[in-house]
Amino acid sequence: MLEKIKANFTESVQTKLSAMEVLPEAIEKAAMMMTECLINGNKILSCGNGGSAGDAQHFSSELLNRYERDRPSLPAVALSTDSSTLTSIANDYSYDEVFAKQVRALGQPGDILLAISTSGNSRNVINAMQAALSRDMTIVALTGKDGGEMAGFFGPNDVEIRVPSSRTARIQEVHLLIIHNLCECIDDTLFPVSEDN
């Protein structure tokens, strides 16, 4: 068991090092998009399933409350949190619609959808992306593996950040690092620390 645990640490570190080679430009572009969205008075919706639902909520809480330093609240909504809405949409329509219906209700032109799926194949996330496009929103997607069905979906204004790994757990570990990078870049641009501090 100890060997397995150590191998998982090694694999996680190596996945992060591989990601560092290929992802910084896409992360920077996504951070700039998000910063501009927030400056314009727009908001960021986020969604995903399982661990990625947790990541969507992790991101929105760091915008709504704080990341590392005190600053004004920023507008973000995780679409995986309202159990009454989620269960009623799944019950009355389909689980595939749980995020898309919320995007159609809440999304405004200029808003961003943060779509998170390690496989790129979650139907409800893909449907949320379609709904976002119908609302003139842009998309930042965190994916992995071969990008799945989501890979064929992006327009020139969207950003896919695809982690170079085929293991869901390792991909999720890098997704969290990406989310923290996005938060830090947004904060540094919107609320730069004065040199006097």
Ligand SMILES: O=C(CO)[C@@H](O)[C@H](O)[C@H](O)[C@H](O)COP(=O)(O)O
């Ligand atoms: O957290 C994990 C595995 O680490 C699982 O809960 C995982 O998120 C779920 O199986 C998801 O349904 C996978 O969805 P996706 O990443 O392929 O979109």
Ligand SMILES: [Zn+2]
């Ligand atoms: Zn965090």
